Amino acid sequence: MPSAEAARLARAIKAWGAELGFQQVGITDCDLATAEQHLAHWLGRDMHGEMHWLAHHGSKRTRPAELVPGTLRIISARMDYLPEYQANIERALADPAQAFVSRYALGRDYHKVLRQRLRRLARRIEAQVGAFGYRVFVDSAPVMEKPLAQKAGLGWIGKHTNLINTRGGSWFFLGEIYCDLPLPADPPAEDHCGRCKACIDICPTDAIVAPYVLDARLCISYLTIEHPGPIPEPLRARMGNRIYGCDDCQLICPWNRFAHQTEETDFLPRNGLDTATLLTLFAWDEDEFLKRTEGTAIRRIGQERWLRNIAVALGNSDSSPVVRDALNARADHPSLLVREHVRWALAALGG
Structure with missing residues (x-):
């Protein structure tokens, strides 16, 4: 695919993503060498507890082309889920008689919502370029979603290890399309935590x-x-x-x-x-x-x-x-x- 055509397709993918309800779509390559080192160190300290699956699959988690052969790029997308004003959340947390449920889990299972939208995005791409190799993931396989999202420019991994966006905070879900299209990669997001702790x-x-x-x-x-x-x-x-x-x-x-x-009633x-x-x-x-x-x-x-x-x-x-x-x-x-x-x-x- 010529570089000019790939650049036009990348712009179109981001526009289609916005039409499908994503707040941002970015594109990155498969290089997760730094994240691989961090993960190995973290696992070596047993900080994953009983989440043994995080140590499974060998290097497939940090080397996308091993998980899905032929992968050249990852299309990363984010979707807001905040259902109410933060002041309301703080009041619920302060009431010892009220049950506090993390706000991401109050509505429909996000795995289903994002997976469905990403598949629709993939079909839009397919209609434009013809058949291509891809797989959709939403927290459902050995995928380093936050390092990939940071590399794709969607935000940076904060000190709390959640992804943060300068224009959207951190109340959003992530999903990915692994694909074999030679799309131009976006610049990674920079860290803006500063000295805040x-x-x-x-x-x-x-x-x-x-x-x-x-x-x-x-x-x-x-x-x-x-x-x-x-x-x-x-x-x-x-x-x-x-x-x-x-x-x-x-x-x-x-x-x-x-x-x-969020504007998504499902959430x-x-x-x-x-x-x-x-x-x-x-x-x-x-x-x-x-x-x-x-x-x-x-x-x-x-x-x-x-x-x-x-x-x-x-x-x-x-x-x-x-x-x-x-x-x-x-x-x-x-x-x-x-x-x-x-x-x-x-x-x-x-x-």
């Missing part, structure tokens, strides 16, 4: 152990979603009312004053999960849990972890007869994991 200071469990280094074993998002076993006791009281994920480092980031609320809260109380959610049986979380990212943790997380949050709430009654009602739950966290919560409440 607000995210490090605000982290409830001190999981950001150094700038740009997150110890997943301490992170509330990891503990409430990825971690399958008992939550370490020293961390439970520090989790507050966070039952699925944690948004503190994003809420405090000064760049998020430029964040935009708006479902089933009142943005305002639900801990007691309401703790009372759900398994059928109701499955029904109420259908189509969301929450369902994949299962009801057992859901109850584990809420039990901890109830242990951090205001002690009252109704809270203790709710916990006692689960004291004989079939799951040892749930029973153990219920006992801890009752002890934390003093009875």
Whole structure:
């Protein structure tokens, strides 16, 4: 493909991406040598906890052409998901009776939304150039999405390890198209964190152990979603009312004053999960849990972890007869994991 034609196609891809609801589309090559070194060092310190899949697949994660042979370029795209004003989120986090769910998980499962849009983008490209080799990814394979997005100019990886954009903050999802088209690569984004360490200071469990280094074993998002076993006791009281994920480092980031609320109705809260109380959610049986979380990212943790997380949050709430009654009602739950966290919560409440 001649360079002028490739440049025109790259511009068209970005325009088509905007039409499909992406806030930005960028293009990069396959060189992830620096990210590969960082990943190896991080894994060597066992900071991935129980996320063993991060160490699998050999070098396919950091060498795109090994994962998808023939890959020359990665088309990286971002889509805003912030469902409400940040002040509303902060109020929810400050209410010990309310269940706090990370805002990315309140609506439809983002994997489905972005994958569908990226496939439509790929078909637009195909209609223009004919058949070409590609694969679409949305957090669904060994893909280094944040280093790729930084190289594609979508933002920089902040000290909290999330991607930050100067015009859009960090409340957005990422997705990729690996392709064999020789498109011109965009310049990488520069780091604009400067001397700010607000995210490090605000982290409830001190999981950001150094700038740009997150110890997943301490992170509330990891503990409430990825971690399958008992939550370490020293961390439970520090989790507050966070039952699925944690948004503190994003809420405090000064760049998020430029964040935009989403225009995607799929990302708006479902089933009142943005305002639900801990007691309401703790009372759900398994059928109701499955029904109420259908189509969301929450369902994949299962009801057992859901109850584990809420039990901890109830242990951090205001002690009252109704809270203790709710916990006692689960004291004989079939799951040892749930029973153990219920006992801890009752002890934390003093009875």
